[in-house]
Amino acid sequence: MTGRPRHIGPEERRARLGLRQRLTDPARAATAEEVADSLVALHGTDPATVYLAVGARLADSGSTVERVERALYEDRSLVRMHGMRHTVFVFPAALTAVVHASTGLDIAAKARTALVKDMIAGSDGRLTEAWLDEVEASALAVLARRGEATVNELTGEEPRLKEQFAYAPGKSYEGVHTVSSRLMRVLGVEGRVVRGRPLGSWTSTQFRWAVAPPHPELPPAEARSALLDRWLTACGPATEADLKWWTGWKAKDLRAALAACGAVAVALDDGLTGYVAAGDEDPVGGPEAPWAALLPALDPTPMSRQERDWYLAPSMRPALFDRSGNVGPTVWWDGRVVGGWAQRPDGEIAWRLLDTEEVGREARAAIGAEADRLRAWVGDTRVTPRFRTPLERELSSR
Known part of the structure; x- marks a missing residue:
């Protein structure tokens, strides 16, 4: 692209988000793997998030739990591991080597x-x-011999794991x-172990551990370029601040990756510069x-991303985020956050709607239908x- 960067306004950004994040009806997925591939990474710190995020994007959400469990624990097509910012995510198996080399x-x-x-x-x-x-x-x-084991099972065979220090x-x-707790975390970010099947239901936070499947060792710079290209394709445009926040990389590594993957600069509102993947500059129509x-x-x-004003009004943040910046359950209408929900x-x-000015009868009916769909599965x-x-x-x- 030459000359002035193309402008991508909030309306087109919201259109891209709905289509590429598989949130519109025609874009919904058939499998958990398709959802994860489209999003690049599913937050896995809270186990329930993985299932709820997938279920919201499946055309048929009735068998969400079975599909996600099969992908995670039988087919191993999805892998729960540490990634960006020392956070646990669920990635497509084919992406684990890229995440490990670029970030881990x-x-x-x-x-x-x-x-x-x-x-x-x-x-x-x-x-x-x-x-x-x-x-x-x-x-x-012990893990290699057992296949999977809880920390308690590991300490039963290797008592030195119980040792404590101030x-x-x-x-x-x-x-x-x-x-045990510190060592397993280190082995996780080193890509040597992964979290296996939980002890309880799909909402359980108690996991077994397993030896990580082998993956190729990639040059870090090459891996950063590949990961950034995948993310921009799924989530672009994004500012440098967004990308630095999501990846946790140093600014020099981020800028080198932007250049290596051929990211294209575009103009956003408020004088901001964003980036899209190479070849993704053309306008995208709405759903x-x-x-x-x-x-x-x-x-x-x-x-x-870090900058959210184009889809989430600042006035809603106190109700929808905790003090550490973690977002709670959100209600969306046509590319914008309009409220929150709970079970x-x-x-x-x-x-409950926090933005009632532009949310009419059609929106309320559609949101209610989504609430019924969620409760059913x-x-x-x-x-x-x-x-x-x-x-x-x-x-x-209440």
């Missing part, structure tokens, strides 16, 4: 250094790096850390009909977000 290596090196330093200092030198090497080799051998003594946040969606807490669509103890999906399961927000708490308590 740097995080892993820092995490291991911190573990060794904290462990030695907190045990007065009783626990050493050589000792840790022996324990982790033993733990990995953390930040004398500080306001001092505490006691157990070798044939407006669409409604009920997206879960930490859903990748609202959480995929009550009796299973009802309660929702969730069934008897009760879902409480791991990070609760003011509106979610209020709606769920």
Whole structure:
């Protein structure tokens, strides 16, 4: 592209979002793998988010739980692992090598250094790096033999994992850390172990661990370029601030990746510069009909960027976000957040509009239909977000 960058306004950005994030009826997916591939990554910090995010985007959501569980634990076409910003995500299996090389290596090196330093200092030198090497080799051998194991099962066969050490003594946040919890996290970001099937239902936060499947080792710069190209295709346009926030990369690495993948600069509102994937500069028309969606807490669509004013009014943030910046359940109408929702103890999906000026009868009917669809496939399961927000708490308590 030459000359002045093409302008992409909020209306087209919302159209791209609805179509590419599989939120319009015609764009909905047939499989969990299609959803994950379209979104690049599903937030996995709260296990329920993965299922709710997929269910919101399936043409037939009736078998959401079975489809996601099969993809995660039988076909292994989706993998739950640490990724950007030290956060747990669910990725398409084909993308794990890219995520590991582009993001995991740097995080892993820092995490291991911190573990060794904290462990030695907190045990007065009783626990050493050589000792840790022996324990982790033993733990990995147990995992390889068992296939999957909980931390308790691992410590049953390798008792040294139960060893504890003081953390930040004398500080306001001092505490006691157990070798098992810190070590498994480090092995996760190193790409050596992945989270397996949970102990309970699909909402459980207690996971088994498994040895990570092998993947090729890619050059980090090449991996960053590939990941950024995938993300811009799914979520672009995005500003440099959006991309830095999502990836957690240094500015120099981000800019090098933008150049390497051929990202194209476009003009956004308020004088901002955004980027789209190479070849994605042409205008995108809106969906044939407006669409409604009920997206879960930490859903990748609202959480995929730092600058959100073009689809979420700043006045709604206090009700929909917690103090750490985690988004709660949101109600969408035609590309904008218009409210929030929650599940009550009796299973009802309660929702409230925070923007009533442009939400008429058609929108209310469509949102109500989405609430009914969600309740139908969730069934008897009760879902409480791991990070609760003011509106979610209020709606769920009535």
